[in-house]
Amino acid sequence: MTDNNATDSASVEPLLKVEGLVKHFPIRKGLLQRQTGAVKAVDGLSFDVRPGETLGVVGESGCGKSTMGRLITRLLEPTGGKVEFAGHDITHMSAGQLRPLRRDIQMIFQDPYSSLNPRHTIGTIVGAPFKLQGVQPEGGVKKEVQRLLGLVGLNPEHYNRYPHEFSGGQRQRIGIARALALNPKLVVADEPVSALDVSIQAQVVNLLDDLQDELGLTYVIIAHDLSVIRHVSDRIAVMYLGKIVELADRKSLYEAPMHPYTKALMSAVPVPDPRRRGAKSERILLKGDVPSPIAPPSGCRFHTRCWKATEICGTQEPPLLQLKPGRQVACHHPENAEDQVPDDKVLPSAREAVEIVSVSKAEPVSTTEPVSKPGPVSKTEPEPDGV
Numbered sequence: 001m002t003d004n005n006a007t008d009s010a011s012v013e014p015l016l017k018v019e020g021l022v023k024h025f026p027i028r029k030g031l032l033q034r035q036t037g038a039v040k041a042v043d044g045l046s047f048d049v050r051p052g053e054t055l056g057v058v059g060e061s062g063c064g065k066s067t068m069g070r071l072i073t074r075l076l077e078p079t080g081g082k083v084e085f086a087g088h089d090i091t092h093m094s095a096g097q098l099r100p101l102r103r104d105i106q107m108i109f110q111d112p113y114s115s116l117n118p119r120h121t122i123g124t125i126v127g128a129p130f131k132l133q134g135v136q137p138e139g140g141v142k143k144e145v146q147r148l149l150g151l152v153g154l155n156p157e158h159y160n161r162y163p164h165e166f167s168g169g170q171r172q173r174i175g176i177a178r179a180l181a182l183n184p185k186l187v188v189a190d191e192p193v194s195a196l197d198v199s200i201q202a203q204v205v206n207l208l209d210d211l212q213d214e215l216g217l218t219y220v221i222i223a224h225d226l227s228v229i230r231h232v233s234d235r236i237a238v239m240y241l242g243k244i245v246e247l248a249d250r251k252s253l254y255e256a257p258m259h260p261y262t263k264a265l266m267s268a269v270p271v272p273d274p275r276r277r278g279a280k281s282e283r284i285l286l287k288g289d290v291p292s293p294i295a296p297p298s299g300c301r302f303h304t305r306c307w308k309a310t311e312i313c314g315t316q317e318p319p320l321l322q323l324k325p326g327r328q329v330a331c332h333h334p335e336n337a338e339d340q341v342p343d344d345k346v347l348p349s350a351r352e353a354v355e356i357v358s359v360s361k362a363e364p365v366s367t368t369e370p371v372s373k374p375g376p377v378s379k380t381e382p383e384p385d386g387v
């Protein structure tokens with residue numbers, strides 16, 4: 001996270017500019033492989049990322065976060081919309097056209113177990129980007145890889161070891177070192193700590209934060225729960241079923257969430273303030289599953305699970321509007337703001353949509369916590385242990 005605040009940096013030219021981004025995965029059936037439908041994984045995202053800032057992207061599993069990450073790094077080609085990086089329109093660039101830009105845009109993946117080739121040494125893995133891009137670092141590849149290992153808190157002497165000799169957190173550090181090898185401008189981290197033991201998560205998040213200050217990086221950090229990104233994000237985009245439902249700077253999002261879905265996600269996060277920890281708080285438990293992105297609900301996609309839903313919510317999609325400076329919200333009946341359609345009739349389903357639970361302590365959260373996919377947890381933590 002940087003010291004930039006939203007107003008200071010608003011005038012700066014964005015590093016990444018995304019407009020109306022769409023990715024529909026076709027569903028094909030039968031012998032003729034005719035298209036019978038599409039998974040609307042990403043369905044019209046617009047946002048900017050300014051140089052030096054961290055944009056956190058949060059939402060339940062399956063809402064299109066990884067697809068978004070792969071679109072903005074152009075590992076996938078968009079179905080529609082536009083992606084601009086440092087003034088270049090990269091939306092439909094070919095692999096050859098993208099090659100020089102590949103140095104500037106890097107991705108860190110969720111699973112440090114499957115993203116590192118087990119047959120290659122750490123030296124080969126972290127040094128691979130130099131080979132791929134035909135770059136000869138000053139002092140040679142080995143020296144540069146050792147510098148990178150040191151930078152991410154690993155022992156540079158372990159250049160010749162293999163991934164299985166490292167713990168989960170250390171492997172994620174190796175992935176980070178590889179991503180930083182070519183001195184990128186933008187790093188997209190897709191759930192960088194979700195597969196790690198909770199005790200290690202903060203260390204890796206703090207490492208990313210320190211590296212940002214040191215190297216002037218710009219981040220998009222994807223997470224399925226707010227607790228991971230709350231400390232490192234300058235701004236946060238909340239996604240639901242392929243769309244951004246709220247985009248705001250971190251402080252105002254936490255102080256006064258405006259979208260009902262944001263409010264529900266936040267009520268699932270334990271209160272970190274020790275003075276408030278004993279206080280009674282209410283937790284909003286969303287009922288029902290996330291609907292399918294093949295046939296998303298009409299109108300507001302959240303209306304099947306929203307306790308504020310009225311008739312208009314089922315028929316008219318709320319546009320993402322700037323309701324306060326630096327805050328965009330897509331809701332007909334936002335929290336902490338004037339109601340857009342005050343007299344509309346409440347949908348009967350709204351009364352059933354949530355369960356409010358009183359909790360007296362910051363207990364471990366379960367029910368609304370978006371489904372996470374816990375990865376294998378290494379027994380060799382804690383780390384770094386100077387292996």
Ligand SMILES: Nc1ncnc2c1ncn2[C@@H]1O[C@H](COP(=O)(O)OP(=O)(O)O)[C@@H](O)[C@H]1O
Pocket residue numbers: 025039040041059060061062063064065066067068293
């Ligand atoms: N290559 C693909 N082909 C078809 N459907 C896909 C593909 N990749 C992702 N999806 C679908 O797109 C939706 C969004 O997935 P994803 O972007 O991985 O969400 P998230 O990262 O938020 O969990 C899911 O329904 C997923 O099944």
Ligand code: SF4
Pocket residue numbers: 259260261300301302303304306307308309310313318330331332333334
């Ligand atoms: S538009 Fe309606 S259904 Fe959607 S979040 Fe707002 S109140 Fe809920």
Ligand SMILES: [Mg+2]
Pocket residue numbers: 062065066067190191
């Ligand atoms: Mg994902």
